[in-house]
Amino acid sequence: MTRPKRIAVAASLLLIFLAGCQTNDSTGGVVRTNEPAKGDYTAFGDAFDGLKTISDVDYYASDQAVTEAKTQFRSENYGNAGALFYKATRLAPNDGVAWLGLAASCDRIRRFDLADLAYGRAYRLLGATPEYYNNLGYSYLLRGKLQEARDNFLKAYELAPNDPTVANNLKLLSSSVRNIERS
Secondary structure (H helix, E strand, C coil): CCHHHHHHHHHHHHHHHHHHCCCCCCCCCCCCCCCCCCCCECCCCCECCCCCCHHHCCCCHHHHHHHHHHHHHHCCCHHHHHHHHHHHHHHCCCCHHHHHHHHHHHHHCCCHHHHHHHHHHHHHHHCCCHHHHHHHHHHHHHHCCHHHHHHHHHHHHHHCCCCHHHHHHHHHHHHHHHCCCCC
8 A cells, every 4th residue: 555545545544534523512512520420429439419518618737737827826836837837838839828827827937038038939929018018127127127018017007007016016116126236
């Protein structure tokens, strides 16, 4: 057989096989990977009836890590808190609270390079919130950049004038300006 004839025969066979294929469009073109059909079985031979699917779940994988991280942070275990917040950011990369917690934890262990990266991500996810500006202001306070700290505390105060944490940080800033210690 010559080459053009082989190609024509192969193409004909392919068309015959494809003509025999049919698609069942009972789903309206939507593929649902997380909701099994009635009567479907799991890989273990169990029916799916009674099992939760993704659409039923109200729990996110990062919730437990964030809760544990906040507990560690309040206990002043900043390294552990940072590790747990980092885990939460890996489990849910769009969790702005986890990124903000990671930034605050990095501040406390004086890893300002990592804190800056986490603050950048938190800002993209959360936007201009009082918590963001307050935490960033505290970060600058820890670094000794008092003017940047003041600017961020004032932004937080504008957004939440009745927030006691912001008010306390402004008092802390004013006392640190008055009591400069040099070693």
